[in-house]
Amino acid sequence: MYRKVDKTDRVFIRLENQLLNRVSFYHQRKIGQAIVENNFIRYQFDTQTSEKVEETRKWRQDLPDELPPVIDQFMAEANVEGEVLSTRLVYISPESKIFKIRPLPQNPCWIIRTLDDTARKVHIIDAVTGEPLGYGLPAPYEGFSMHGPDHPPDCDDSAPLWYDHAQNAHNWFETMGYDTIRDGSALGSVVQSHIQSDSTVMFYELDHGGATSFKNRCDDDIYPGFKTMPPWGLPLSEVAWDLPAQETGHLNMSSEGKGYPRIPLPIPMARPTLPTPIAPMMVEIVCCTGETVILSFPETMCPR
Template sequence: MNKIMISFLILVMGFFLAAGTGFCEESMTMERMKNAQIVDTIRPIDDPRLRKAENTDRVFIRLENMLLNRVSFFHQRKIGQAIVEKNFIRYKFNTETSEKTEETRKWRNDLPDKLPPIIDQSRAESQVNGEILSIRLIYISPESEIFKITPVPENPCWIIRTRIDDSRKVIIIDAVSGEYLGQGLPAPYEGFSMHGPDHPPDCDDNNPLWYSHAQNAHNWFETMDYDTIRDGSAYGSVVQSHIQSDSTVMFYELDHGGATSFKNRCDDDILASEIDTWINGYAPMGFAFIGSCMGLSSTGNGTFEHEFRKEGLAQDTVVVGYNGMSLSVCEDDCWGHAIAWQTKLFSEMNDGHTVAYAYAQANLDYPDCTDEGRFCMLYRGDGNLKFAGTGVPKVKRSISGSIYNIVITSPIYLDISPLPGVPSRFYHRPYFVRASITVPSTKHLTLNTTSTNKYIDLAFLNSAKLIMDGTYLNANGSHGGVKFVSGINQNKGMQFNGEFKMYDGGEIRVYE
């Protein structure tokens, strides 16, 4: 057959995406989320649902999400003025039916009913140097990720957060004996799974902070079936290799830093401007978690959320991150829940829910992270994306190079396409074609929709081509549709619902 060159410079077409049924997840933008949440404090006597479940005068944070038709009541246990870490009561109800959907009680039985005699606050403060940012009383939990003291103190402790120049400390003082016990883990501030070191003079690349947070993200990414590596004090070249990748689609960082830079090593910071440079020519990151304290406090051009989303694309990429975690309103109440909050986020994502839905459920579990008028975690971008769950195809970052069907002849004949369809365009990314893909000689490629997985979309970047050096390409969109579109402007391209074939020598190119 003569070599055929098929170049598509496609007219702008309006594509309509089918919304899902049931819960209206397309409504879960960050602004709508904020407007749909009611946060206040009440006692059981003030709400008939809570009164039926809890016959006490305890004070609860009430967080109602009108988009989810759910309300959460959260009580943080205290003994006198001392917070009991990781001890709480939580009830959840369906607001339409008043049905109780959850009752969780975490309550230690080895603590006294009243505070013992303690040293006063000023005596505790006199033992530390620098500017005192906050001080509070806490019974440290044996399960604490923030205050890792061995053995676990039996007495309540004064937890004092201080700052000297650029260095922050969390000092732990036994509130009964006045003894200095050690230091806790500070929240990252001012700002793959990566986690970085402390600031000088305590910077140590060999002992980076936040291992538990990063390992938790690593484990959940692996559970979602994304092979993941955790790296403490990662070199800039390693970070760059994951940004400039066809495979890394899930990214997590927890480092000192902010919206435009974070410290990956003692002598190095990663800049948002570097992400901008590195990601040029590559597909947007599917999911990124920016765990630097002020990571999502600023958005727009020149910030991490903007650059990971490749110039702030509104679809096919989403960023979750901290919004002032080192501020007292977040560090005092939310930082201790940070691992539990992200565990809820990732577990809901793993169960097949959208990022926006998972985010809302994490807030309902830990309303301490949304009260006092500040959301300590935010998300930006396409909250409707799904990354895991039954029937949810695994997300690819991008494709390039050789591509073809895998044929298995024994014990049964199978002809498996590397690019299967997805059940909904609303919840799933297209296949980003970063550089030209080629079906090699003697091979073939099918793009066939099914009654379950109805859509196959290829979004071309960098004026890449689909080159047919093999036997044939067969694309069949009869169950839904196949698209060849620009990766930058997905309204530019071609969609067909019938059958499309291309043979030896053909090429497809979608110009940006």
């Protein structure tokens, strides 16, 4: 379908959204083996008429056609401490929200993610000179699942409701690879610590509440004052973690569809856009690439 508008030999990933009757074709720009951050071409077509409905193209003009000689990946990894989790070769975008290096590196960079006893780090190394340039913004890696007590006079912090739903979310977050805590009748300070944490990304909450608050404990309610900017200092619309597809997602789920899906807190990464209630284990997300897709959990469909 996209060959009607793109006559090149570029390779595209096909993604279909059956709810919107849209099919997308996505091409990630590369120079040699180096990914060009935030550079891509995307075509969207109506699946019923085959007509093109949208075209998005981000393509820098200040980059070479060929990759310059770079140091070996293992040589770059030998210069960092901690366990190496992943390594990629990247041309950093001048609009990058994750690699805020100034002046902007003109050479491709080795992006090396590591884990040590205390923290995860994102090392940025000039792939041509081997010079360490600094650090990127590490992606969150933990989950939190909370459920609260009943209304007074039956309120009892020691017997929170909806255990099955919160445990179900906990189990799925763990399956996705996030170290997750389930907390019944969580203290406000604990909730706040996860909202303001730079490591928590998956958040599930099921409590009684109203339009402006929810009850986490019998004598405590969470109000919008907690719903603040994430600790990275970026508007949520600008938070787009540079992650592989299998690490990208913010799911609001319930046990076999029997819960009351809600996302009252501003947790970054993917932005669910379907109205609640969401179909069990299915959510529409905006991937880190900007692609809007349907995710049928645990299948992942974001382009890398």
